[in-house]
Amino acid sequence: MIRFTFPDIVRGLVSGLFWTVGLSLIAFLGGGLAGFAILMARLSRNRIVSRAASLYIEFFQGAPLLMQLFLVFFGFSLLGFNISPLATAASVLTLYAGAYLGEIWRGSVESLPRGQWEAAESLALGRWAQLRLVILPQALRISIPPTVGFSVQLVKGTAVTSIIGFLEITKAGTMIANATYRPLMVYGLAALGYFLLCFPLSLAARRLERRFHAPADKR
Amino acid sequence: MPYQFSFEPIYDNWGILAEGVLTTLGLTLAGGALGLGLGVLGAVVRFRRTPVQYQIVTAYVEMVRNTPFLIQLYFIFFGLPSLGLRLAGWQASILAMALNLGAYSTEIIRAGLESLPRGLFEAAAALSLTPRQTLRLVLLKPALKNVWPSLCSQVIIVMLGSSVCSQLAVVELTSAASLLQARTFRAFELYLFATAVYLLLAVLIRFLLRRVGRRFIARGRP
Numbered sequence: 001m002i003r004f005t006f007p008d009i010v011r012g013l014v015s016g017l018f019w020t021v022g023l024s025l026i027a028f029l030g031g032g033l034a035g036f037a038i039l040m041a042r043l044s045r046n047r048i049v050s051r052a053a054s055l056y057i058e059f060f061q062g063a064p065l066l067m068q069l070f071l072v073f074f075g076f077s078l079l080g081f082n083i084s085p086l087a088t089a090a091s092v093l094t095l096y097a098g099a100y101l102g103e104i105w106r107g108s109v110e111s112l113p114r115g116q117w118e119a120a121e122s123l124a125l126g127r128w129a130q131l132r133l134v135i136l137p138q139a140l141r142i143s144i145p146p147t148v149g150f151s152v153q154l155v156k157g158t159a160v161t162s163i164i165g166f167l168e169i170t171k172a173g174t175m176i177a178n179a180t181y182r183p184l185m186v187y188g189l190a191a192l193g194y195f196l197l198c199f200p201l202s203l204a205a206r207r208l209e210r211r212f213h214a215p216a217d218k219r
Numbered sequence: 220m221p222y223q224f225s226f227e228p229i230y231d232n233w234g235i236l237a238e239g240v241l242t243t244l245g246l247t248l249a250g251g252a253l254g255l256g257l258g259v260l261g262a263v264v265r266f267r268r269t270p271v272q273y274q275i276v277t278a279y280v281e282m283v284r285n286t287p288f289l290i291q292l293y294f295i296f297f298g299l300p301s302l303g304l305r306l307a308g309w310q311a312s313i314l315a316m317a318l319n320l321g322a323y324s325t326e327i328i329r330a331g332l333e334s335l336p337r338g339l340f341e342a343a344a345a346l347s348l349t350p351r352q353t354l355r356l357v358l359l360k361p362a363l364k365n366v367w368p369s370l371c372s373q374v375i376i377v378m379l380g381s382s383v384c385s386q387l388a389v390v391e392l393t394s395a396a397s398l399l400q401a402r403t404f405r406a407f408e409l410y411l412f413a414t415a416v417y418l419l420l421a422v423l424i425r426f427l428l429r430r431v432g433r434r435f436i437a438r439g440r441p
Contacts, residue, residue: 159290
């Protein structure tokens with residue numbers, strides 16, 4: 001029988017935390033790319049493209065994250081692929097983050113006064129040049145606080161991937177709690193781990209919001 | 220051979236799924252009502268800045284908002300029994316949902332209170348209302364009215380989040396689907412169905428809450 005000392009427990013949780021951070025980073029970077037694609041699709045003048053993007057957003061914001069994970073996990077095995085928990089978690093969180101970031105960034109673009117588009121157009125800039133040179137640089141500034149705010153939601157979202165068997169801090173906590181019979185302390189420490197990741201991000205989001213004076217939508 | 224979809228397990232077991240839907244709705248109703256009540260209390264404390272209470276509520280809000288719901292759920296269900304508080308799965312679920320919603324709605328309702336025009340406070344003072352009367356009779360309704368759409372969204376987020384309560388063997392929609400998939404091996408169809416139901420529930424709850432808002436708080440003026 002293995003005996004767990006306090007340092008063993010902390011070590012187990014910290015190695016889980018490492019995967020929580022890794023998964024969050026993958027999802028944030030992947031989600032950034034997906035979100036940019038969604039933003040472009042939402043801004044497209046083609047009705048079908050922009051409608052498709054808004055359906056995408058509605059699906060990923062309106063269905064529980066756990067269902068999204070189950071659908072991808074079991075959907076791939078239907079197609080005859082065996083997909084690992086890491087690949088499932090990373091792809092689902094990427095799509096999930098893409099929906100939220102796309103929507104946040106669209107909000108930032110739309111909060112710019114119409115005159116900006118008209119001014120850019122009057123300079124005979126094409127649609128892409130209007131976006132790249134005039135709209136996006138201004139929207140970027142507005143979008144930073146809510147984007148940082150969303151990263152907190154994303155880090156917390158990674159906890160659900162423990163249910164499909166991805167070994168991050170929550171899963172590590174469950175395993176250690178079952179082995180040590182000390183769930184109060186183990187889950188308390190796991191919560192502390194999340195808090196140490198998320199609280200600085202929350203503070204940064206709030207500080208940036210105050211600095212830029214752009215009220216971010218409350219989530 | 221290509222995969223043959225079969226939705227028969229859903230027709231055959233509609234009773235279990237319907238029970239799951241009702242449980243999800245029940246959890247949301249109980250957690251939602253308690254959470255919004257908690258949010259009003261928290262918002263008043265945060266708004267008034269009563270010392271000590273203010274620090275306690277702030278710590279509660281930050282703790283809840285910076286940790287995942289799943290961990291809060293595990294802490295309450297698996298952790299609290301060692302302090303002597305043993306809860307059934309559904310009780311732990313409702314408690315976790317209420318505490319979670321309470322923290323978010325504290326911040327939302329506080330923002331609603333802070334967005335009110337100064338004139339309201341002055342008018343209440345001119346009528347020599349006590350601070351308690353001012354809050355209850357003058358400020359609360361317009362503040363809630365201002366932030367009602369955000370509160371509705373937050374209730375829906377908590378409803379969607381309740382799918383992880385399946386981990387505590389509460390037979391809500393997700394665990395109903397999980398039970399049936401273990402029996403019928405039709406995981407994809409069952410989870411697809413459950414996802415569709417969650418999307419519908421979100422629409423339904425938004426519709427109902429909007430009506431509740433119109434009925435009870437629309438009369439708040441500004």
